[in-house]
Amino acid sequence: MDIFFYTGRGLPPFISNSSFKALQLALPHFYSNQEIFDKISLPEYVGIQDSLSYLTIRDIMNPRCHVLGGAKPDSITVGIPNNQKITIEEYMSFVNKSKVDIAPSLSEEASLSCGNHRSKRSAKNAIVMLDSCLELKSPALKLLGNIQGGKDMESREFCAKEMKKRCVDGFVIGGIDLEESGAQLRRVVGAVYNGLSGDSRMIVLSGPGRPLDIVYAAQHGITFFESCWPFILAEKGKALDLPLVNFEDAENIEDMDFYEPELDLNDEKFAMQKGALVENCECLTCKQHHRGYIYHLLRVKEMGGNTLLAIHNSFVMKKLVEKLAKAKEEGKLGSVYADFVNKYCMGSFSTIN
Amino acid sequence: AIKWPLKFTIEGRYHRARASTITLPHGEVQTPVYMPVGTKGAIKGVTFQQMRELGCQILLGNTYHLGNYPGTEVLDNFSGLHNFEGWDRNILTDSGGFQMVSLLKLAQITEEGVEFESPTDGSRMLLTPEESMRIQNSIGADIMMALDDVTNPLSTKERLEEACHRTTRWIDRCILAHNPSKPQNLFGIVQGGLDASLRDISLEGLISKNLPGYAIGGLAGGEAKEDFWKIVAHCTNKLPWEKPRYLMGVGYPIDLLVCSCLGVDMFDCVFATRTARFGQVFTKKGFLRLRPEEMKSDLSPLDESCNCPTCIKYTKSFLSSLLHKEQTACHLLSIHNIYFLFTLMREIREAILSGELEEYARNFVLEWFNGVENVPNWVKEALAEASITLN
Numbered sequence A: 001m002d003i004f005f006y007t008g009r010g011l012p013p014f015i016s017n018s019s020f021k022a023l024q025l026a027l028p029h030f031y032s033n034q035e036i037f038d039k040i041s042l043p044e045y046v047g048i049q050d051s052l053s054y055l056t057i058r059d060i061m062n063p064r065c066h067v068l069g070g071a072k073p074d075s076i077t078v079g080i081p082n083n084q085k086i087t088i089e090e091y092m093s094f095v096n097k098s099k100v101d102i103a104p105s106l107s108e109e110a111s112l113s114c115g116n117h118r119s120k121r122s123a124k125n126a127i128v129m130l131d132s133c134l135e136l137k138s139p140a141l142k143l144l145g146n147i148q149g150g151k152d153m154e155s156r157e158f159c160a161k162e163m164k165k166r167c168v169d170g171f172v173i174g175g176i177d178l179e180e181s182g183a184q185l186r187r188v189v190g191a192v193y194n195g196l197s198g199d200s201r202m203i204v205l206s207g208p209g210r211p212l213d214i215v216y217a218a219q220h221g222i223t224f225f226e227s228c229w230p231f232i233l234a235e236k237g238k239a240l241d242l243p244l245v246n247f248e249d250a251e252n253i254e255d256m257d258f259y260e261p262e263l264d265l266n267d268e269k270f271a272m273q274k275g276a277l278v279e280n281c282e283c284l285t286c287k288q289h290h291r292g293y294i295y296h297l298l299r300v301k302e303m304g305g306n307t308l309l310a311i312h313n314s315f316v317m318k319k320l321v322e323k324l325a326k327a328k329e330e331g332k333l334g335s336v337y338a339d340f341v342n343k344y345c346m347g348s349f350s351t352i353n
Numbered sequence B: 001a002i003k004w005p006l007k008f009t010i011e012g013r014y015h016r017a018r019a020s021t022i023t024l025p026h027g028e029v030q031t032p033v034y035m036p037v038g039t040k041g042a043i044k045g046v047t048f049q050q051m052r053e054l055g056c057q058i059l060l061g062n063t064y065h066l067g068n069y070p071g072t073e074v075l076d077n078f079s080g081l082h083n084f085e086g087w088d089r090n091i092l093t094d095s096g097g098f099q100m101v102s103l104l105k106l107a108q109i110t111e112e113g114v115e116f117e118s119p120t121d122g123s124r125m126l127l128t129p130e131e132s133m134r135i136q137n138s139i140g141a142d143i144m145m146a147l148d149d150v151t152n153p154l155s156t157k158e159r160l161e162e163a164c165h166r167t168t169r170w171i172d173r174c175i176l177a178h179n180p181s182k183p184q185n186l187f188g189i190v191q192g193g194l195d196a197s198l199r200d201i202s203l204e205g206l207i208s209k210n211l212p213g214y215a216i217g218g219l220a221g222g223e224a225k226e227d228f229w230k231i232v233a234h235c236t237n238k239l240p241w242e243k244p245r246y247l248m249g250v251g252y253p254i255d256l257l258v259c260s261c262l263g264v265d266m267f268d269c270v271f272a273t274r275t276a277r278f279g280q281v282f283t284k285k286g287f288l289r290l291r292p293e294e295m296k297s298d299l300s301p302l303d304e305s306c307n308c309p310t311c312i313k314y315t316k317s318f319l320s321s322l323l324h325k326e327q328t329a330c331h332l333l334s335i336h337n338i339y340f341l342f343t344l345m346r347e348i349r350e351a352i353l354s355g356e357l358e359e360y361a362r363n364f365v366l367e368w369f370n371g372v373e374n375v376p377n378w379v380k381e382a383l384a385e386a387s388i389t390l391n
Ligand SMILES: [Zn+2]
Pocket: A277, A278, A281, A282, A283, A284, A285, A286, A287, A312, A313, A315
């Protein structure tokens, strides 16, 4: 179980010396200069050869980066840099020579807000395109079946069922946009969970990777998570406020809306505050810096403030997933979601303000 | 007399150049030293943890900026800047005067202090020696700079002379106002523009105050290099041998080398990080500007001989592809530039200690300018003054 932390061009936002174990790389940023990967692998090029590298077809943090398909399941068009058309052959040739560890099969991205027609089409085409990708993949590459279907639960389940029959190394639940979170996303996870019914291969959840969604997905067999959420919050000057002590007790809460606790360091009340963002947090930021200092950096628009928040937020996410992995190992994953919600995402919080 | 908390030990010399250790309240500083600038309490995008890993022993903070934000109320609440920003090594602060005169067009200098219009509400404000000391005491820097009368070196002789005398008078007010809650040092700033006789007036006035160290101010403002090095040499010649000398605002690699040879111990400059933001880096062969199109397929590092975290990991192709697209790209370039200057200073120090400064300076200069025929005259003359020839 692990997180693929977001990078666009190979560096996580705000952090210039990351030591993340698993990272995303967004295809559109490297596609046009691909001759270079005849000489050097993509992970080596971006300096992450010691981490697990995972290719994404879109750049989730770039609003122009849509990935569109057509009626024929033979190519897609990627929004950046300028509506680049990529065929299956071109895609697999790029993937093979870039030598990333893991890549999804080619597919259009049908988000949860797209229409019925496109939702259905995306699932059907994804299966056909997966078969073509499988024929072209190099042995070293781990290829994931790219499960599409938009918000159509039947299509999602069907796509998962079909892909389960293929000789893939795992799956990714695709088409989850940056804004997506909550009940509808949980239903998609549920549909895929039914479709894959206990498959033991790796399953990746695409999308922003918010804590609550990750906890829910972990309970439903998902083992890897894309996440850019720590950086989104850091950009806004916010810190994840999850002390991550034990989760306890449960009830049926899957359709409800919750929020994840966070501190807004732009608030003047932090100006004089000493101590860590989150008490007992062992991240570099919390061990070495005061809340008041981060408030100051945000106020004078020094990017160091965002950097320190990104370090804290990504650390909290890493700890969360470690906790989930441990719970899974101990067979205690069953009620973790409810516990998490009860503990952190309901009512008011007594933070250490 | 005040007992200043500074110990200065000279460990080696090569003619006019010295290698020393300055012991300050937050640890030792090996010289010659380049001090990176953390204007508002942070080095652009580089964390203090990274600065520690790069071996940084002393950082600069700007009194003017820190006095505005976070302000002394917050600084006092956190018992000073060290604790506030989480930096446990040394800090030096400027007096705020230079920042004011250069940032605020409406600044005017009177006997009282630096008078200016508030950038927020236009009201009349005044930075006096006392106010500068109050802020610097609140910051708690290991080395404070005395407020000086900053003048353009091209001002009239009368104005420049007035500035010298006033700077000396203000020192007394600074010392009188000094009210520290922790050990702090005060350096005076030698003024006098490009006129050696004016510099002498300033030197005489300051040295008599028996301060723990002295800075050479009023340079690095676009003056001719011939004038620049001669004034540096003039000042280091007359400043007490047994006290640290700090050349303010100088940060080009070649200037650091030449002035170290002339006996300067400390330097600060924003150039290393500022130029990184525009995609320019230092290499042993001179400046290198990143050009994304040209460097698309260039898999070599910024500088073949560099062992910085950036050069170990990344190629010119990758770094140039990030330029103006990823903010973190300029962090990576800043780290290289800061590391480059740290390495340069460490190598100069080692060369002084081993008696090989002439050889080191010669190699550096010839590589930087790509051959003796390209070395500007001022470099040759300045080095000759330091008993170093290029042949
Ligand atoms: Zn933390």
